[in-house]
Amino acid sequence: MFDPKTIRKYINSNELPKKKSSQKRHSKLDSYKEYLEKRIKEGTTNCEVLLDEIMALGYEGKIRDFVRLYRARPKKQATIRCETTPGKQAQMDWEHIGKFEVDGELKEVY
Template identity: 60%
Template sequence: MNETRVDPKTIRKYIKSDQLFKLKQVSSRVSKLEPFKDYLKERVQEGATNCSVLLDEIRAMGYEGKMTILRDFIKPYRQKPKKQAGIQPAKL
């Protein structure tokens, strides 16, 4: 892919043919989660990253989307767990 986001083979195909190429328009659809993002960011700052709890909260506010969209949105805000020390098994 290149800057046109069209495969070079597709570009060559249309250059060689007499057909016109139409670029697909990027969807301007608004996410179902959009109206709740400010609330979710506020809850994450308070330490809430449990998506089941957050889903229940925003559903009470009128959210009609699914858990997957919520998880994808919350994922970058979660802190990565610190590595825990463990005991190495003895070598025999």
């Protein structure tokens, strides 16, 4: 839908509407992409490590979406089931309970 004022403006003028140029937007990350690509090819895909490195070079921003494109998707791996005799092995699930005072200090308890 077009605004009636816009339509009236072009009807009353002697020229056709100009198409907006589609200029490529520049990103804060543009000047750091070459460095990031080099580090990713070396095997570093940890966003925190890469962000710390380019922040030391003067970057201010985020990089997760950029790095995500370069990360290899993990392949599904088969799991070998390990069966033992009763009493030979114990298993337990860990869960975060919260912060509690332990020895006079607040500590995370799992």
